[in-house]
Amino acid sequence: MSTALIIEQTLNGLQFGVMLFLMAAGLTLIFGVMGLINLAHGSLYMVGAFACAVAAAATGSFWIGLAASLAAAAAAGALIEVTVIRKLYERDHLDQVLATFALILVFSEGTRWIFGSFPLYLNIPQLLGGVVTLPGGLPYPAYRLAIILVGLAVAVGLYLLISKTRLGMRIRAGESDREMIGALGVDIRTLYTVVFALGAALAGLAGALVGPLQSVQVGMGEPVLILAFVVIVIGGIGSIKGAFIGAILVGVIDTLGRFLLPLALGVFLDPSQAAGVGAALASMLIYVFMALVLAFRPTGLFAAGD
Amino acid sequence: MRQHLRRETLVNAGLAVLLLAAPAIAAMAGEPFYVTLATRMAILALAAVGLNFVLGLGGLVSFGHAAFFGIGGYAAGILATHAFNQEPFPFGLSGTNQMLVIWLAALIASGIVALLIGLVSLRTSGVYFIMITLAFAQMIYYFAISWPAYGGEDGLSIYVRNAFPGVNTLDPLSFFLICYVLLMIVLAFFATLRNSRFGAALQAARQNPVRLASVGVEPFRIRLVAFVISGMITGLAGALFADLNRFVSPSMLSWHMSGELIVLIILGGTGRLFGPVAGAILYILFEYFLGGITERWQLFLGLILLAVVLFARGGLIGLLAGKVRHD
Amino acid sequence: MTEPLLDIRNLCKNFGALKATDNVSLDLRPGEIHALIGPNGAGKTTLIHQIAGTLQPSSGTIRFLGRDIGGMSMPGRTRLGLGRTFQISSLTLEFSALRNVMLALQARQGSSFRFFRPVMRDRSLTDPAYETLERVGLHERAMVAAGELSHGERRQLEIAIALALGSKAFLLDEPMAGMDSEGSQALTRFLDGLRREAPILLVEHDMDAVFALADRISVLVYGRVIATGTVEEIRRDPEVRHAYLGEDD
Numbered sequence: 001m002s003t004a005l006i007i008e009q010t011l012n013g014l015q016f017g018v019m020l021f022l023m024a025a026g027l028t029l030i031f032g033v034m035g036l037i038n039l040a041h042g043s044l045y046m047v048g049a050f051a052c053a054v055a056a057a058a059t060g061s062f063w064i065g066l067a068a069s070l071a072a073a074a075a076a077g078a079l080i081e082v083t084v085i086r087k088l089y090e091r092d093h094l095d096q097v098l099a100t101f102a103l104i105l106v107f108s109e110g111t112r113w114i115f116g117s118f119p120l121y122l123n124i125p126q127l128l129g130g131v132v133t134l135p136g137g138l139p140y141p142a143y144r145l146a147i148i149l150v151g152l153a154v155a156v157g158l159y160l161l162i163s164k165t166r167l168g169m170r171i172r173a174g175e176s177d178r179e180m181i182g183a184l185g186v187d188i189r190t191l192y193t194v195v196f197a198l199g200a201a202l203a204g205l206a207g208a209l210v211g212p213l214q215s216v217q218v219g220m221g222e223p224v225l226i227l228a229f230v231v232i233v234i235g236g237i238g239s240i241k242g243a244f245i246g247a248i249l250v251g252v253i254d255t256l257g258r259f260l261l262p263l264a265l266g267v268f269l270d271p272s273q274a275a276g277v278g279a280a281l282a283s284m285l286i287y288v289f290m291a292l293v294l295a296f297r298p299t300g301l302f303a304a305g306d
Numbered sequence: 307m308r309q310h311l312r313r314e315t316l317v318n319a320g321l322a323v324l325l326l327a328a329p330a331i332a333a334m335a336g337e338p339f340y341v342t343l344a345t346r347m348a349i350l351a352l353a354a355v356g357l358n359f360v361l362g363l364g365g366l367v368s369f370g371h372a373a374f375f376g377i378g379g380y381a382a383g384i385l386a387t388h389a390f391n392q393e394p395f396p397f398g399l400s401g402t403n404q405m406l407v408i409w410l411a412a413l414i415a416s417g418i419v420a421l422l423i424g425l426v427s428l429r430t431s432g433v434y435f436i437m438i439t440l441a442f443a444q445m446i447y448y449f450a451i452s453w454p455a456y457g458g459e460d461g462l463s464i465y466v467r468n469a470f471p472g473v474n475t476l477d478p479l480s481f482f483l484i485c486y487v488l489l490m491i492v493l494a495f496f497a498t499l500r501n502s503r504f505g506a507a508l509q510a511a512r513q514n515p516v517r518l519a520s521v522g523v524e525p526f527r528i529r530l531v532a533f534v535i536s537g538m539i540t541g542l543a544g545a546l547f548a549d550l551n552r553f554v555s556p557s558m559l560s561w562h563m564s565g566e567l568i569v570l571i572i573l574g575g576t577g578r579l580f581g582p583v584a585g586a587i588l589y590i591l592f593e594y595f596l597g598g599i600t601e602r603w604q605l606f607l608g609l610i611l612l613a614v615v616l617f618a619r620g621g622l623i624g625l626l627a628g629k630v631r632h633d
Numbered sequence: 634m635t636e637p638l639l640d641i642r643n644l645c646k647n648f649g650a651l652k653a654t655d656n657v658s659l660d661l662r663p664g665e666i667h668a669l670i671g672p673n674g675a676g677k678t679t680l681i682h683q684i685a686g687t688l689q690p691s692s693g694t695i696r697f698l699g700r701d702i703g704g705m706s707m708p709g710r711t712r713l714g715l716g717r718t719f720q721i722s723s724l725t726l727e728f729s730a731l732r733n734v735m736l737a738l739q740a741r742q743g744s745s746f747r748f749f750r751p752v753m754r755d756r757s758l759t760d761p762a763y764e765t766l767e768r769v770g771l772h773e774r775a776m777v778a779a780g781e782l783s784h785g786e787r788r789q790l791e792i793a794i795a796l797a798l799g800s801k802a803f804l805l806d807e808p809m810a811g812m813d814s815e816g817s818q819a820l821t822r823f824l825d826g827l828r829r830e831a832p833i834l835l836v837e838h839d840m841d842a843v844f845a846l847a848d849r850i851s852v853l854v855y856g857r858v859i860a861t862g863t864v865e866e867i868r869r870d871p872e873v874r875h876a877y878l879g880e881d882d
Contacts, residue, residue, distance in 0.1 A: 037436060084612060084616070094367050098568060099612055099616065101568070102612045103612070106612070108604070109605035113602050229440060229441055230437075232437070233438055237433060276454040287445035291426045291442075294438065298429045298430050499749075501752060501753065502750060503744060503745050503747040509727070514723060514724065514726070519707050519708050519711075520708075520711055521736060521737045521740040522709075522740040523740045524708050
């Protein structure tokens with residue numbers, strides 16, 4: 001086993017991590033500001049991926065697809081916010097879970113109705129189709145590297161948005177006190193729609209970026225959604241910083257676990273058995289990690305208001 | 307108050323009779339398919355009654371009860387497979403095709419897992435609890451998919467339905483009756499527990515955990531015991547479900563299953579004794595009739611669910627019997 | 634002098650730079666009502682929280698019945714006999730008044746893990762619960778859901794719960810708040826008798842009630858006890874008059 005391979009897997013973990021961050025950031029923002037648990041966030045990820053695939057196929061340009069994914073996911077987010085989600089803010093978590101679960105059914109079956117059950121495929125844009133040679137001579141796919149950079153850029157952008165802009169100020173005020181923000185003369189309904197659409201756009205972006213690496217199909221959002229939950233539970237619900245650190249930890253631990261555990265077990269098991277057992281144990285690793293974090297910090301690493 | 311109570315009792319009795327009479331008539335008319343449909347209703351209702359211990363009485367929104375459903379199913383599948391292939395287990399145990407032993411195994415296995423999950427997840431509350439139960443169930447799902455010994459992603463077949471002393475379990479109506487009787491026993495247990503001291507403490511933990519702690523009872527311990535009971539009952543339902551389908555697969559463990567169990571309770575009416583029964587009947591009927599009309603029935607199920615959550619929060623029993631009353 | 638039941642020494646609680654409780658020492662002796670007064674934000678409720686076990690002090694000791702209870706959980710303290718009412722009424726609102734008291738009784742009997750016998754047919758719960766409601770004058774409302782009781786009635790129910798717990802000392806956090814004058818007079822008479830059963834640490838804004846009831850008064854300002862003494866001593870204390878009663882003469 002070479003160091004190069006470990007570096008490559010770590011980078012893959014980072015790429016997975018920033019993708020999870022794009023999902024988790026929206027979820028945690030929506031929870032922090034509106035107090036809503038949104039199971040349908042994975043559907044918005046799926047909407048982004050489909051929009052990108054369809055627009056890219058029609059125009060031949062991945063970049064137009066990317067823009068379409070942002071627009072479609074934000075529009076879908078704003079639409080469900082206005083029609084359904086808005087009525088759920090004052091409800092208990094059970095109602096929120098159920099209504100957003102129902103939204104998943106609608107989104108999934110609706111998408112299957114329009115596009116059928118066959119997966120769509122997206123190509124990596126030509127510009128990023130190549131391989132980058134990293135310092136040390138390690139070749140790495142340019143596209144994956146680009147995802148990492150986009151994720152980091154979004155993280156910085158969100159940080160600036162929330163700490164430096166008027167919108168960010170309103171978001172922070174909304175987190176601490178809904179009444180006060182009403183008193184400030186901010187139209188809270190519009191603010192909530194904007195925040196929800198922003199979270200949706202981030203999920204759509206994640207879906208579009210991942211599209212060329214996997215197939216674009218119905219149900220693709222749900223495994224990612226659940227991992228994003230693990231991320232924000234670890235990071236602390238409502239904290240963007242927690243979502244970022246949690247996402248990177250989960251991405252790297254999961255990827256390295258899948259790579260290293262079968263190898264480690266190979267020391268005392270025969271190879272095929274080691275691969276099976278290793279894969280099974282690796283799939284549990286991040287959940288064990290989550291349990292450990294919770295055992296010491298029941299509200300996550302960076303609980304809001306801590 | 308009396309009148310409401312009596313009306314709910316009437317509705318409950320009506321549901322119990324309906325669920326028993328329909329398959330009996332179908333069996334007499336030589337329509338075993340409808341017996342199987344009713345058996346599915348009874349088993350899903352049982353699983354949801356299990357969830358209702360924590361969700362309805364304790365107010366804990368567990369989004370991971372598929373874990374217990376699936377573990378019960380795998381307990382049945384694994385024991386039956388070992389019995390069929392005559393492969394011994396470690397520790398000198400052997401497989402079995404006796405339902406009674408399988409049920410015991412399902413109860414114990416799901417109880418232990420519920421204890422472990424509960425120990426971690428009940429330290430938290432609210433949204434954290436929802437996400438953590440979901441995550442742990444997902445962990446077991448992925449484990450089942452990637453663990454190669456018992457079928458992995460393909461699942462596990464039970465070649466002959468397991469046996470019950472003195473009953474021909476291959477006869478659909480007989481198997482239905484086993485499930486129905488278990489459902490009624492568990493409903494009676496639910497009703498008893500709700501009125502007991504433990505039930506009082508559990509409901510107090512939902513209404514006001516600080517108050518419960520301030521009179522000297524730790525909400526955590528009450529909730530943990532309820533969570534274990536709840537998981538065990540859902541696990542028992544899983545074992546029956548495996549026997550109904552003669553097949554176990556990771557889909558029993560999927561988060562979709564957890565969502566469905568919650569849906570059953572809400573469709574029927576939260577906090578109701580017979581809520582899960584009404585919900586299961588409705589759900590299976592939707593699936594059957596809508597599924598007969600369109601392949602995309604889940605789209606319409608989603609829309610119906612949205613309407614229930616937004617406009618008809620009492621569910622079916624709320625519609626029929628009015629608001630929940632306490633004494 | 635008799636041994637105090639509750640003995641608080643050098644208690645401090647910091648929230649960041651804010652000293653919410655600043656080196657507080659006070660005690661509660663058998664048979665007395667010890668009132669704790671002070672302006673809003675003086676840290677009275679923070680202090681009660683630390684005594685009851687819902688907040689951990691930064692330093693200092695709390696002894697109850699001779700035991701150091703500093704590390705004990707709130708349920709543990711309750712089981713030891715420290716009865717507490719809440720400033721913001723805290724009841725199981727869907728349950729009737731009777732069942733609220735029954736819950737306290739079952740907790741006191743240490744028997745919440747019984748799964749079969751219906752509580753409403755359990756005379757060892759219903760009878761004493763009803764008697765307790767009678768003592769606080771709430772028996773006619775026994776079957777009404779706590780959520781439908783008036784503000785004053787909820788206060789009475791809180792006290793009934795504390796009584797049912799067989800508490801050896803009471804921490805009452807503003808029991809008169811939100812009551813009309815008739816209600817608070819009735820409650821004053823009731824507390825007057827209650828002190829013979831168990832001493833009371835009383836946080837209260839209603840000065841008529843405090844001056845009528847208290848054997849001793851401690852005045853809390855900015856987290857510090859600036860004076861402790863009898864009603865007369867407190868009335869005369871110039872520092873109290875200056876800091877709290879707002880009189881400069």
